[in-house]
Amino acid sequence: MNKQFAGFALLIVASLILAACGAGGGTQTLLEQIEARGTMIVSTDPNYEPQSFLDPNGQRAANTKCADDQLTAGEMVGFDVDVAVAIAERLGVEACFVTPDWDIITAGNWGDRWDISVGSMTITTARQQILDFVTPYYFTPAQFAAAAASGITSVEDLNGQAVCVGTATTYEDWLNSVDLGLPAESLFMQPPSDVTVVTLPTDQECAQSIAAGRTEFSVYLTSGTVVDSNIANGLPVVKVGGPAFSENLAAAIDKGHSLDTASFVAAVDAAVNAMHTDGTLSQLSIQWFGVDLTQDPTQ
Amino acid sequence: MIADTGQSSDEYASSLLLYEKQKQRRFQVKVVTSWLALLFVLGFMFSGATLRFGSASINLIHLDLEFIGRNFGFIAIGSFQTIAISIASILLAMVLALVSALARLSRSAVAVAISTFYVSLIRGTPLYLQIIFFFLALPQMGIYLSGFGAGVIALGLNYGAYMSEIFRAGIQAVGKGQHEAATALGMSSRQKLRLIVIPQALRFAIPPIGNEYIAMLKDSSLVAVTGFVREILWRATKLGRSNFRNLEALLVAALFYWILTLIFTSVQNRIEKRYSQGERTVRTYH
Numbered sequence: 395m396n397k398q399f400a401g402f403a404l405l406i407v408a409s410l411i412l413a414a415c416g417a418g419g420g421t422q423t424l425l426e427q428i429e430a431r432g433t434m435i436v437s438t439d440p441n442y443e444p445q446s447f448l449d450p451n452g453q454r455a456a457n458t459k460c461a462d463d464q465l466t467a468g469e470m471v472g473f474d475v476d477v478a479v480a481i482a483e484r485l486g487v488e489a490c491f492v493t494p495d496w497d498i499i500t501a502g503n504w505g506d507r508w509d510i511s512v513g514s515m516t517i518t519t520a521r522q523q524i525l526d527f528v529t530p531y532y533f534t535p536a537q538f539a540a541a542a543a544s545g546i547t548s549v550e551d552l553n554g555q556a557v558c559v560g561t562a563t564t565y566e567d568w569l570n571s572v573d574l575g576l577p578a579e580s581l582f583m584q585p586p587s588d589v590t591v592v593t594l595p596t597d598q599e600c601a602q603s604i605a606a607g608r609t610e611f612s613v614y615l616t617s618g619t620v621v622d623s624n625i626a627n628g629l630p631v632v633k634v635g636g637p638a639f640s641e642n643l644a645a646a647i648d649k650g651h652s653l654d655t656a657s658f659v660a661a662v663d664a665a666v667n668a669m670h671t672d673g674t675l676s677q678l679s680i681q682w683f684g685v686d687l688t689q690d691p692t693q
Numbered sequence: 694m695i696a697d698t699g700q701s702s703d704e705y706a707s708s709l710l711l712y713e714k715q716k717q718r719r720f721q722v723k724v725v726t727s728w729l730a731l732l733f734v735l736g737f738m739f740s741g742a743t744l745r746f747g748s749a750s751i752n753l754i755h756l757d758l759e760f761i762g763r764n765f766g767f768i769a770i771g772s773f774q775t776i777a778i779s780i781a782s783i784l785l786a787m788v789l790a791l792v793s794a795l796a797r798l799s800r801s802a803v804a805v806a807i808s809t810f811y812v813s814l815i816r817g818t819p820l821y822l823q824i825i826f827f828f829l830a831l832p833q834m835g836i837y838l839s840g841f842g843a844g845v846i847a848l849g850l851n852y853g854a855y856m857s858e859i860f861r862a863g864i865q866a867v868g869k870g871q872h873e874a875a876t877a878l879g880m881s882s883r884q885k886l887r888l889i890v891i892p893q894a895l896r897f898a899i900p901p902i903g904n905e906y907i908a909m910l911k912d913s914s915l916v917a918v919t920g921f922v923r924e925i926l927w928r929a930t931k932l933g934r935s936n937f938r939n940l941e942a943l944l945v946a947a948l949f950y951w952i953l954t955l956i957f958t959s960v961q962n963r964i965e966k967r968y969s970q971g972e973r974t975v976r977t978y979h
Contacts, residue, residue: 437920440931440935441930441931441934441935442934442935443935443936447931447935448767448928448931448932448935450763450764450766450767450932451767463839463840463841463921463922464921465923492840492920492921493917493920493923493927493931494918494919494920495918495920498825498829498918498920503829504829505828505829505830505831505832505833505837506832506837507828507829507832507919507920507921508920596934598934598935598937598939599934599939601937602934602937602939605937606940624937627936627937629937652832
């Protein structure tokens with residue numbers, strides 16, 4: 395018995411060491427690896443229409459190079475998805491999608507699992523410690539909204555209210571007076587001082603809780619595009635006041651990647667700049683949001 | 694008695710048996726009809742109807758059936774992932790649990806320490822963290838597990854720790870007389886384990902293992918945090934959020950989990966019957 399057990403333990407240790415040796419790579423850069431692979435693995439959070447959501451009738455792209463456990467562009471829809479596909483096209487590779495939880499994406503240290511996040515991520519000082527951001531591809535206003543029946547219509551009415559936000563979002567940080575590192579001209583107001591912050595898994599639960607008749611909070615703070623989509627879907631909510639602050643949304647790349655990412659960051663940055671110049675981004679924005687959100691409102 | 698009815702004792706015995714069988718049948722029919730009635734009540738709660746009692750009225754829960762119909766198939770496909778993860782994980786868990794239980798009962802201090810350390814560490818930390826660990830921490834050591842692989846290893850280790858106690862109880866429940874009889878027959882300790890102890894321990898362990906498996910079916914949804922596994926609950930929450938139909942989407946997911954549970958419960962019943970062949974059990978009506 396004892397001998398068998400020791401043998402078993404030895405086997406486990408040996409297999410761990412073997413696995414560790416087997417994974418050792420050459421001195422490729424991330425960009426070279428992506429080009430060799432022919433695919434760019436993009437993380438996205440398909441909880442949000444119109445940015446990123448699933449197509450229940452979508453077909454897996456034919457002759458795809460994406461691995462079996464990755465989604466192809468044919469199974470996903472939305473603005474972020476189209477932007478990711480356009481970036482990949484400019485790099486001459488195919489975009490493949492994976493869908494980890496949002497707080498895992500923003501936490502960095504992706505363990506080389508995916509190459510890039512194209513998921514409407516706001517550039518903040520804290521995130522810049524762990525992620526490299528490229529040129530923003532669009533800008534959205536942060537917007538308060540409230541249950542239509544609550545009678546809350548102006549920013550002054552927010553005092554004393556409970557405000558719902560999605561977890562690990564800039565809206566949560568801003569309400570908690572965390573310095574986001576946004577330029578001063580992007581901040582249109584001070585966070586209301588005496589609100590209680592309620593955090594739910596995603597922004598979408600906030601609006602749905604209100605629609606379901608829950609009364610723990612009547613107010614939520616999210617992107618103006620999400621509020622527009624909530625109203626368009628018939629949820630009983632209204633916008634409260636003007637934009638609270640403007641967010642610069644950009645693709646992000648993990649600083650903790652084991653390969654050199656500099657050339658990849660530069661290539662994606664060049665691709666986004668080219669898409670600004672040739673109007674690709676404006677056209678996609680108008681297609682998905684009805685307005686051009688790709689111009690910096692503070693310029 | 695026998696003389697009064699004018700029956701032979703054989704006839705009397707067979708009529709008694711027939712009566713028992715009919716009684717069992719009637720019992721089963723009653724169980725099934727009650728199930729159907731309960732299902733009907735449950736379904737009615739989601740009909741969206743309004744019940745009026747004089748001036749008072751109660752609104753029942755309203756569902757967007759069009760949304761459900763449109764997305765039913767998409768959520769259904771997630772069942773394959775859910776089943777695959779659960780089966781792979783439960784097999785791993787059973788092996789780990791058996792090894793760990795045997796180590797726990799061995800006379801080697803090191804084996805006992807390894808087993809109790811494993812059970813304590815795994816039961817003392819959240820499953821969510823274990824999945825994230827295997828997926829995002831191991832790459833630093835150069836070990837790249839797929840989302841599926843990391844999930845199966847985390848779930849297998851986690852349930853193995855819980856099931857280790859089940860196996861230990863099962864092994865200890867094998868009577869002392871069985872050990873003595875096996876020794877008297879001249880069996881080596883390895884033969885005794887393989888032929889006498891483990892088969893009987895398994896029989897004791899099957900009902901609680903079935904229970905763990907059903908719990909695992911639903912815990913398998915945690916593996917979706919890795920972003921590479923798209924099982925039932927993941928599909929339901931994503932569709933629910935982007936379409937503002939969380940309740941409908943989650944109910945569809947619930948339906949599939951329930952169906953899977955029913956299927957595996959019946960499989961478990963069969964295995965249980967198979968392993969208790971030749972055992973005298975208390976007579977029950979099902």
